[in-house]
Amino acid sequence: MDYLLSTLLFLLAMSSFNHVSSFASLPPYKDHCGSIVPESTATELTRNSFPFDDHHTGYFTGGDGIIDGGTSSYQYLILQPFSIRATEFSDLFKVEASVSLATSITYYYPVGNFSYGDRLRHGGQHRYRRRHVRFNLEGFWSESSGKVCMVGTGSGYSKEGKHLNLHVVFKLDNVFNVSTITTLVSGSLVSLSSQKDESFEPISVLMFPKRNYNYTLDSTEVANEFSSGTDTAKGGFSLNSLSFCSRPLSREIKGLQLEFSSECTSSKNCTPLSESSGQLPSLMSLKGIECSLDNNKHRLRVMVRLLNSSDYWVGQSFNPKNTLVGEGWWDEKKGMLCVVACKIMAKASSLAGSHVRDCSIRLTLRFPSTLSIRSTSTIVGQIWTNKSTHDTSYFKKIAFNNGEDARLGIFQAPKYEYSLLEKVKKSCPTQKPMKNKGKRYPDVYSYDLRFDMKVSESNKRVAWGNSYPFAIGDEVSSSGNSFSNTTVDVPEVKLNSTGGLFNISYKISLWFNSTNVSKSLLNQSSLSVMISAEGVYDVGAGTLCMVGCRGLISNSLIPTAHSVDCEIVVKFQLPPVDAKNGIFIKGSIESTRKSSDPLYFKTLELSSSAFYIEAAEKVVWRMDMETIMVLISTTLACAFVGLQIYHVKKHPNVLPLLSLVMMAILTLGHMVPLVVNFEALLAQNPKKKNFVFGTVGWLEVNEIAVRLITMVAFLLQFRLLQLTWSSRKSDESNKGLWLAERKASCVTLPLYAAGLLIALLLKSKRDGDILVITPVNQHHSSWENLKSYGGLVLDGFLLPQIILNLFSNMRENVLSCSFYFGTTFVRLLPHAYDLYRTHNYAQLDNGSYIYADPSADFYSTSWDIVIPLGGIAFAIIIFLQQRFGAHCVLPQKLRGSKVYEKVPVFAESEAEVETTNL
Template sequence: MDRSILFSRTSLLVIFFFFFCFEVVRGTTTEFGYGHYCDSVVHESEAVDEEFKVSPFPRRQNGYYRGGGNLLNRSSDQYYHPPASKVLVFETHHVYTTGVKDVFKVEGNLIFESSDYYEQSFSNRRGYYYSYWSELSARGALEFDFHGFWSRATGKLCMVGSGYTFTKEGKLLHLAAVLKLNDVTDSSDIYTIITGTMDSLYHANEPNYFDPISVLMFPLGSYKYTKVSTQFSQGCPGGTDFPKKSSLSLTRTRPVCDMFSVRGKAFELEYAMGCDSSKSCSPLGDGARYSPRFMYLSMIQCSDDMQSIRFLIEFPDDSTYMRYSSSSNFSTSLIGEGSWDAKQNRLCVVACRIEDASSSSLEKSHVGDCTTRLGLRFPAVLSIRNTSTLTGEIWSEKLRNESGFFNRIVFRDTDRNQGQIQLQGLKYEYMETDNVKKSCPKKIINGNSSRQYPLGYSTDMAFSMSIKGPKGSIGWGSSSPLAVGDQPYQMFPFLIPSSSSRPKSSDVDSDAGVSLLNISYKMRIELSSSNLDAALGPFNQSSNGYLEIQISAEGVYDAEIGHLCMIGCRHLRLHNKSTEDCKILVNVQFPPLNSDRKGSKIKGSIESTRDKSDHLHFEPLEFTGRAYYKSWAVESIWRMDFEMIMSVISNTLAIVFVVLQIFHVRRHPGVCPSVSLLMLVILALGHLVPLVLNLEAMFDQDSERSVWVRSGTWLEMNEVVIRAVTMVAFLLHFRLLMLSWTARCSEEKNKALWIAEKRGLYVCFPVYIAGGLIIGTARQQHSTSYIEKTILGCSRAYAGLILDSFLFPQIVFNMFLSSKEPALSRFFYIGITLVRLIPHGYDLYRVHNYVDMPDSYIYADPTADYYSTAWDFIIPMVGLFFAATVYLQQRFGGRCFLPKRFRESVVYEELPVDSEEQFPLKSSS
């Protein structure tokens, strides 16, 4: 009765709280009516029918905003610096016709986020936003629900709405705002920009108040490409005319829109000579404070025929570019529209300046001067001096003496875009063939000729590097082929070798020529600016204390010996000038495919061939890289399948052995109390802990490991089978524990058993604690994070070590009990010992035959036990010694391995006498 009353009162309290919150929210939304704030813009009218296709209101419209600093820029991250303009998304939910002609009722929501990360995540799918709500909220995401009216005649939209956020103290804060937008029209062109304001409906002295927000959007509905249709009918007037064959053409299946479908592309600008002192250099005009080094091109919209594009063209400063994200600073941005010129195989773009986009407001922004032109093309031939797959130029249509004129600027895509654009017909031309012949003579094979090395066409040729200089480790880098033979290197699909891929040289015999292959690389290196060679410093881009060096190289790869020798060109840049140092020799030695996986490393060097007196000469740089061959990865996938089978077999054998032990104690009831309870607890926990730690794998199919897909089967499905078997093993071990516990508690004369168990605890626990402290201290010396790696990681591995020595408590228990009882079945303690020791033998085999792939281990997981050459020898020896000790104890007595005088000792235990039936207990061997 009391429970029912309590339940009823709790239900009433919940219902009351729900209606209270509902009334608070409803009161907030209705407190500020539409008419008072918006009737002067668009009169309120009664909705009639819902319209589903109203061109100014697409389902989702991206935009930008400024202001609202006290509400939207409250990130707690001290390293987070929001850009000048932030992104927003306007979602249209419903549009209704009204009783007034050309007046529509609009309902939707406006979502703010102070980082372009939000725009990327939100553009994928609606569910993505919900899954990241907690993270976005912490970074400033805010949503308002709006309703209002739009006039087709005036292009004005006025809406009133509300939202909520949380204060720094965690209190709920209700917000109310009015949104006013201009130039919301049925059709738009390059000059059309939707601007407006959003103001708080609370007074400035109230905590709900926020600073005014200005809004800018590039409309997506019914856009007309007016500039490119009229001016570019005859190509790109004013652009440099390249031979048509020097640029790649596009096909219907690969239109120009697909080439820019990636969120944004970064380009490096190369200015003409003499631009250091000239005022006509910057594409931002005469009043620009700097000459930008980079240009950022992001697609806004693509036409229905996939041949015309709208772009936002930004010129961020160097620090903004280093984040490789758009700055959205419209005072240094252009809005453009382009069309593909199939006659000359290039993209022609008309760009217009965005005027009056002040640092404080976007409300008065408008499109102004449209005399800027861009031309982009995809070069048909790459070389060591031209490794860009997308190049172009930007120029001004103005006369030289006019204000705003600037000299023609060439731009090339950066390494960040590499691999995004790959077209059919792209070729590579080798320019350093003679120098390669002189610097890279054919090496003679020494030693084992049966070694196999990766093919030049495989994905094994790409690698990362750890750079060492004369004073030790100074940086890292990455290296990937640009071309193999005369074909561009592609990850997928693999290229088919062509006849032109092999170097044609009369100096190479036919047998050797089979293994030689022309190859070109792009190398990107970051070196610490401290203790760096002076010849490397002044010409490279500095960022966060590191210097970035880009090297393009070409040479010959010998697949017989796995040796790569190349001539490299280091790209130098100083004061917006670009030059090259092509006096560099690069040597790389790949490990054999059939080599030891553990110690296989890629080794190489980068050295200057200039005289030491030359100011561009630098000391040799050596590097190493870990080899991850595709064949090794395939073997590792097979290994994972094999480990799944081994894990199932291992747990199944554990089930069989524990069942045999259960049969053993049922057949000999008198031995059941003589089984160490601590040993059974350890064995039960050994199966329970993995189940608890990995419980989400049985239910959550979206975990990070779900990326492993083989033959259409999720890895988690196989893990479910493993955990099901583990669950059965745990239940049987727990059953054995209960049998022993019950038998011991039911024994009338069980004091000696409990005394022996207690003394075993006094011995085992200090040993376990001391061992954990010793190993933890040793691990701490090599750990960068004590809490994460030493405590958590070492604890799990140490628990595996305790499980490996599960017989230790039984040995101690037998010693104190001095019993000859065959408490354990031979099948049980020998079988479980082998189950625990076989993984260490397998690890010795695995480490020398499979590549190390973290988070891919299912059987003999290195994080769940101690696995190394030393441990894989010590643990099996100790395990077999413990099994032999139990065998001797059960045959000759618990103290058989002790000296004779200890073996025959008699122990008297004085116990407190509660009744006349209790007497001092005497136990003897």
């Protein structure tokens, strides 16, 4: 205990020494900061309100040479004060702090219409850590001038990987105790190294003070401007239950889509940005800097970024040219956020000297209480200016919404209002609710109503897509993914007419992989189509019939408010939950317009595999049962081989009469799975995990146990093959057995070759692959067919022994009854199980078969009858041959003449072997 305590004290002392030494080796303060903030002797620690938090975040640009950055990175700075000490002067304070620079390079890869970011860790692209640099600083802060100057040291790596000892000076302006919207803390971090290889590009810094902030833009005149706005519909967001500052609204809302006036053809008078490249921004994000409750009023400081879609999704470093900063408050009566925003003015090459001006921009954001097929956005708002039309800063009103991203987070879900149900009645055939005739279809609230799909036009695949329920009855999904209710017993949902019909709304997204499709269906600016639909779902029949609306986007690249085409009918037919065959969702998207109409498009055919949750649960149970069956079958195979080994040990004279071909077939039957799945014997390959069942850990353990038992069976079977071969080699004088084996092989191998050809033809005819085999799946199909025929050969493993018995005219009990009947039972049991599985489970092609795998043998209703009958017949023939002689199964005319020859045996007796001329 004393040793541990001493070690702990030593480590604390060392860390303190390192902290002190890091400041002891600082560059001289007077040489670099004396003219900016004078130096003074520090006295005691003070609780003076330094205008930065313990971890204050800011933004920076530059730093090339010590940190990886660029336009594809998100660069940020963290200022962490250690101590604030008073000095001999009342407005001068000594500051010890650290500054950390970090970049987060984000790579986005497209998945359909969405993008998902994956932050790349250092090491995958760079050998050295160049995404985080930390400096220990010491200096002084002048409260009256608002200036901070500090010197310090840090360490980093060059691009070549060389370790660098860095000396820097850090300067800040406008660091006041009290701040307003116009207070921006800007500064720089500059290298003091005289050596070129240890210096770096100057860094510009910008921060927003948070402590002691005064809201100054909220006034009666400004409030009147929001009251006179055109969009005054009350929102659906309430603050009764949770605090405003705990909502995501106080953090960041991303991906808001901008919609400009149709008159906007360029950035002139259409964007609030001071400088523009000529292209209008298309996306906006709103991030909360600080949130507080002041005089029973929720207030929020926000930062608004306006970006192009190409810049938005690949990441972008802080740029004041496309950023607005503002103050907002929540209007409880109208249920909306009101924001007064200002422009940030900065130099083209530096953030230093940035300042705020022109607070004429207004922004409102609200959450509609009611959604419809033409308005499915859960976040809407407007941006405008109070400038006159003649002012150079004037711009036309801009609308924004969250587009197709209807996720609400923890916000209250609004209600859905149907507007096209009368049109649904005309477009969809009138049908009475079908009575349940033993078939069950997915529940209206189940996750089974979400599905991906293949889209075809004129029998040619042109796109893929997905669809999910947006609303059931008047209830909107609270997350865009699922509903709060899981059963149909929900009072809020009103049935259309009877207990089997439900009003339902859908979101359908299509992504086209080719431009060789109907141009009228595509948005001219992209290869994607989003359809909102509403209609009726019949639970009793599994039918969905809806009227859809698609957005019509102009050829212009400018994002403007667009009209919709609602002359679309969408239909789906879902299979029963307990269907055994044909578990596919079929559907169509049709245009009800005339073929001469410019908006007319050819009918699109939709199809999707229906893998229901209930079916998935049954499959998991089936896989569990199949694993147990494999364990039992493989254990029985080990036992039967062991009994045969015991039989030949007890009767060694029968060993030479065993068929080497049969022994080789059985040995290979156990060896091939071990060789193919050797990697799985040690550890599961994560690349081959099934999406649905890949996380079932106990299943992986059972698979390893199966392979271990298979290895035991292989070793026993190989031992039996070795004993047979050794007995043959040691009995060289008995040439008759080698001759009989050769003759049997000459008959068996051509039979196998002919059987392979016939079986492949039959299987190809059944699968419809005789004439249509694509180069992509040809190799896979050939391998599967070869595996299937290998299983068929194993099912008839007794055939080589039967033929050898005929040529050698055997009369001994070569095989034990338990071996040939037991092994036959083990080989034929999967076919009996397949008959049961076919009538009780849906046929799937997802790699979930553990026992009676269709790719490892011939499985169908006919094969499951023919193969067991053949296997039983072979076992009966062996039984008759061993009891009445090998030729008892042949007609009398084919039994031939008997020839006897003496064969010397190393024992003192002679054995008489009877051979026959066939």
